[in-house]
Amino acid sequence: MTFPSSTATDAAAESADTAGSAGSGTAAVVGRSPGQLMWRRFRRDKTGVISAIIVLAFFAIALLAPVISALYGKDPYTTYGQNQPGLLNEYGYPIAPNGGISGEFWFGLEPGLGRDVFMQLVYGIRTSLSIAVIVTVITTVIGVVMGLTSGYLGGKTDYVIGRIIDTLLAFPSQLFLIVFLPVVEAAIVLPEEETPVWLRYVSICVVLTVLGWATIARLLRSQVLSLRTREFVEAARVTGASPARIIFKELLPNLWTPIIIQSTLALPLYVGSEAGLGFLGVGMTEPTPDWGRMFQVGVNVYHSDVTYLLFPGVSMLIFVVAFNLLGDSIRDAFDPKTKR
């Protein structure tokens, strides 16, 4: 998490119009930037700190997956259950109780292929989190640019962008996601060829991005509309500042709070969407480990082996709850006045 340090510098620019709280104090009073104040508020929030630790742990697991794999001594691709006799029964279900949990296979075995569930889960975090992070970053950038342009320029530009946003937001995105995924792929791959893994990865990111940027763009547009009439923007315009300078130096510093809040809200949603695609059978393909596909297998085997479903389900629940609570805490830390 880099936001405390990065916002400290960005928000320092902001302190110009929130003067009084920082900088201008006498020698006896230690000045603090809004970023430092935010960080102090955040540290006092127990729920926030605990959620932040959980979220960081998930990111650490995703980054350290190869290390964990080496220490644990297994990988997510080997079909242990099929290679070693006595692990899966004739129907492909683990023989040991609770989905085959044992000292050797901590979270049990995957029914059918007999891969290690713990390794699937650890590497699955990589897939889900990396897609979610990439999409969050790109949608945020596009959304910020579109929202700022639309709100600041107004007129025809605003009208066109506004209609595109309305249309994107009004339509069933889950349906469009699965409908446009094959289109994106078919545009590049010939029907006879097998879709390469990287391409599926890229097309998932592209489709999620195209359907995702509108939310943040709409939010920023409305924020800009109210900001652009404020005195400090008018002052900048009167003194002859270029539109680029006004957008980046005057408007943007005031928008970091909604941008960060909105992206913390969006990230868990993208984790869910990516898994949803995998669950519907249009997400990441075998053999790339993916949580969504674990759910897909889980739904097919839950009558006989409900344990398999519990691991991705509970992990995802913990991650999303922790991330949502973290988002709430960040919002409180940035803006202590608003009551939820």
Next chain:
Amino acid sequence: MTGFLVRRVAGALVILLIISAVTFYLFYAIPRDPARAFCGKICQPETLALIRHNLGMDEPLFVQYWHWLTGIVAGRDFVQFGECPAPCLGYSFATQEPVFGAIVDRFPVTLSLTVGASVVILAFGIVTGMIAAWKVGQPLDKIASASSVIGASLQIYFVGPLLAFYLVDTLQLIPRPSYVPITESPVEWFTHLMLPWVVLSIIFTANYTRMTRSQMVEQLAEDYVRTARAKGMSNRTVFFRFAWRGAMIPIVTIFGVDLAVLLGGAIITEQTFSLHGIGELAVRAVQNTDLPMLLGVTIVGATAIVVLNIVVDVLYAFIDPRVRLS
């Protein structure tokens, strides 16, 4: 009122035209040839040309789109593949049937699912939200808030099978989810869809609890509520006659927006419980790269959302007397 409806419907038609044109172009501009897929592995050039001709694929893209549009009104005839009667949204090569017929067959499933879930969401979400607002700050309010955080973080494809395992397989409290037409047996229709309704509504209900609560708290601080209290109206009258009505307006707005998300949730719910609805049809079409079917499903989905949004706008006028439809 009539003027409003005419304008909204005209606007909706324009949006649908744009969507269908964009989708059509995207689908048919890609180098994936449905005719070749239909023709099979050993394909004579003449056969391919004939199939192309019969499907109208040997013409320029905009002519094809025009045929597709006129087909909706007049129907089309795909010589060797069969008739496609009046509201013709195209012909599916993969399943060899008119797209519209396939969608109509599955429509009741998705409709039952989403309407039932909407009732659960609104009834349960609003009631718990009102209770929380009635008891602001008390344990009941805190429980409602906490459970809405967890509820909003749950996933359909996790809760669905889990509840099915415990309620259907282990405890055998309710029948396995499936679709029984309401005309056949209303009771079975209800009991067999109970679990899908609950699962689909879980993630939404939490949100509505939270929104209803905050809206009620806000409304109770308004001047008109104070006036009503000053006139000596009972707490109950103020709560259920006055504040409730004010709180419902934004809820209806947000529900109009959420309908699209709800439809997306229905796709996942159908897949979870193997209900043969439109969502399941779309997923199957994606797996077969059945473009005409996907186009049809997209347009029908978009139409449903557009129509429902108009309905929501009309509903406003009934809830909020200040709104004039003009």
